[in-house]
Amino acid sequence: MRAFGYARPADAGEAAALLRAGARAMGGGTDLLTQLDRGILPADEVVDLRALGLSGIEHDGGGVRIGATTSVADVERDAGIGERFPGLRQAAGAVGSPQLREMGTVGGNLCQQVRCWYFRHPDLQCWLRGGETCYAQIGDHRKHGLEPGDCISVAPSDLAAALLVLDAEVETTGRRMPLADLYRKATAERRSTLVLEPGEFLTAVEVPRAPDASTYVIAGERAAWSFALVGVAAARFGDDVRMAAIGVSNLPRPLDPDDPAAGLPGLEMTRWKRRLLETLASDARAAVGR
Amino acid sequence: MQVRLTINGQPHELDVAPHRSLADVLRTDLAMTGTKVACAEGTCGSCTVLLDGRAVLSCLTFASACDSSKVATVEGSTPLLERLRDAFTAHDGFQCGFCTPGQLMSAVALLQRTPRPSRAEIRTAMAGNLCRCGAYEGIEQAVAAAAEAG
Ligand SMILES: Cc1cc2nc3c(=O)[nH]c(=O)nc-3n(C[C@H](O)[C@H](O)[C@H](O)COP(=O)(O)OP(=O)(O)OC[C@H]3O[C@@H](n4cnc5c(N)ncnc54)[C@H](O)[C@@H]3O)c2cc1C
Ligand code: SF4
Ligand code: FES
Ligand code: FES
Numbered sequence: 001m002r003a004f005g006y007a008r009p010a011d012a013g014e015a016a017a018l019l020r021a022g023a024r025a026m027g028g029g030t031d032l033l034t035q036l037d038r039g040i041l042p043a044d045e046v047v048d049l050r051a052l053g054l055s056g057i058e059h060d061g062g063g064v065r066i067g068a069t070t071s072v073a074d075v076e077r078d079a080g081i082g083e084r085f086p087g088l089r090q091a092a093g094a095v096g097s098p099q100l101r102e103m104g105t106v107g108g109n110l111c112q113q114v115r116c117w118y119f120r121h122p123d124l125q126c127w128l129r130g131g132e133t134c135y136a137q138i139g140d141h142r143k144h145g146l147e148p149g150d151c152i153s154v155a156p157s158d159l160a161a162a163l164l165v166l167d168a169e170v171e172t173t174g175r176r177m178p179l180a181d182l183y184r185k186a187t188a189e190r191r192s193t194l195v196l197e198p199g200e201f202l203t204a205v206e207v208p209r210a211p212d213a214s215t216y217v218i219a220g221e222r223a224a225w226s227f228a229l230v231g232v233a234a235a236r237f238g239d240d241v242r243m244a245a246i247g248v249s250n251l252p253r254p255l256d257p258d259d260p261a262a263g264l265p266g267l268e269m270t271r272w273k274r275r276l277l278e279t280l281a282s283d284a285r286a287a288v289g290r
Numbered sequence: 291m292q293v294r295l296t297i298n299g300q301p302h303e304l305d306v307a308p309h310r311s312l313a314d315v316l317r318t319d320l321a322m323t324g325t326k327v328a329c330a331e332g333t334c335g336s337c338t339v340l341l342d343g344r345a346v347l348s349c350l351t352f353a354s355a356c357d358s359s360k361v362a363t364v365e366g367s368t369p370l371l372e373r374l375r376d377a378f379t380a381h382d383g384f385q386c387g388f389c390t391p392g393q394l395m396s397a398v399a400l401l402q403r404t405p406r407p408s409r410a411e412i413r414t415a416m417a418g419n420l421c422r423c424g425a426y427e428g429i430e431q432a433v434a435a436a437a438e439a440g
Contacts (some may be wrong), residue, residue, distance in 0.1 A: 002309065004308065005309075006308035006355065008354075008355065029350055029352065034332070071344075073344070096332075098345060099338055099418045102344040102345050102346055103351070105351065190395065223417070224417035225417075
């Protein structure tokens with residue numbers, strides 16, 4: 001591994017100060033470490049957030065609060081989540097492999113970087129990494145998104161889709177916002193899909209109330225390990241059905257339950273994903289009973 | 291950085307550079323080469339060890355993040371690990387054996403938490419350990435047999 005420093009502060013203010021000075025936040029490190037190692041991220045210090053006391057799952061009233069450094073496996077195993085938020089449990093169980101779920105945190109899962117193979121290549125500096133060219137659009141983009149744009153990589157977080165349909169809110173060191181507002185398209189001036197400011201990090205995710213039914217369905221190349229080619233979450237509150245997908249857009253993408261592929265025309269090599277999206281969306285809708 | 295680890299019940303105090311992986315420290319500094327590294331990027335499971343009872347990938351774990359933790363590797367000897375070793379041998383749970391240390395540690399994590407797993411639970415819990423030799427049938431049978439013998 002490339003050399004870099006490691007800090008594990010027990011105080012959130014200290015963590016924020018280190019981050020403002022250019023260090024990188026780390027949960028389980030499962031996404032971060034290979035990026036640092038390949039020089040994709042220039043940071044030379046990581047700040048481990050796991051000693052800040054931000055791990056744990058609390059059920060209160062109808063909702064649930066999940067600390068940012070709670071492991072994905074703990075979400076998957078939590079009895080209350082399994083009972084009242086089955087879609088969230090399914091999404092947690094879909095992440096990577098058992099070991100990656102033990103290591104990976106909820107905050108890291110929601111803030112993970114895109115998996116585009118050009119982005120992850122040590123010798124290329126594509127548009128999202130601050131360069132001029134989106135190599136995927138002139139090269140191989142079979143597994144990319146259905147939305148045209150400067151960057152056609154896809155949001156990879158299974159938890160993001162499942163939490164989006166539950167109207168989750170995220171709490172950061174400085175504010176609270178709907179999970180949907182954590183993400184926005186990268187722009188020429190700001191090549192990031194997260195709205196977080198320097199020094200700001202997630203401290204918790206909260207779901208205000210349990211749906212009447214929820215589900216998460218994915219299609220991947222293998223049952224374990226592989227990222228979802230497309231993942232669709234659905235939740236029903238009374239007669240109101242919410243749907244969202246990953247694997248189709250830069251951002252975790254809300255879908256119109258009556259026309260899930262609307263606004264997602266597909267690109268030359270990705271049009272095949274529309275069919276997958278439509279099939280998964282109809283499965284998800286049937287599973288929540290509408 | 292000074293790091294205190296309890297590895298297979300033995301205390302160790304090590305001075306490690308902050309960026310080094312647990313797998314590297316185990317193999318290089320401690321000559322515990324039972325833990326295997328194949329991909330070094332989280333995609334195979336061969337480096338699996340237990341960290342405070344959880345099956346983790348030691349190639350993606352900083353040794354410095356493990357201060358004051360308990361690590362269990364294939365070099366250890368517990369009744370459960372011995373039972374699994376016997377079962378892997380009896381049921382052809384390997385061919386070349388390169389993935390076996392990681393398979394064993396994932397199986398230990400599973401049986402510690404779920405002493406009587408169903409076949410489906412075994413398959414789910416072992417899904418994070420690839421075997422290039424394709425010994426999956428034998429691995430599943432071995433884990434089931436070790437659970438029954440427990
Ligand atoms: C082989 C492989 C397969 C995978 N498969 C899947 C999959 O199927 N589905 C899936 O969703 N993920 C998958 N992942 C990605 C990753 O393992 C998980 O998303 C994991 O949950 C990330 O969490 P982490 O704590 O390890 O993140 P880290 O690597 O620690 O962090 C990821 C990013 O988030 C930032 N970050 C971490 N914590 C916070 C915080 N609290 N606030 C703000 N920023 C933060 C970091 O700076 C970094 O940029 C896979 C990874 C690998 C290596
Ligand atoms: S799709 Fe995005 S991440 Fe991939 S090469 Fe294009 S700009 Fe980079
Ligand atoms: S060597 Fe760690 S997962 Fe492959
Ligand atoms: S026995 Fe050879 S890789 Fe599994």
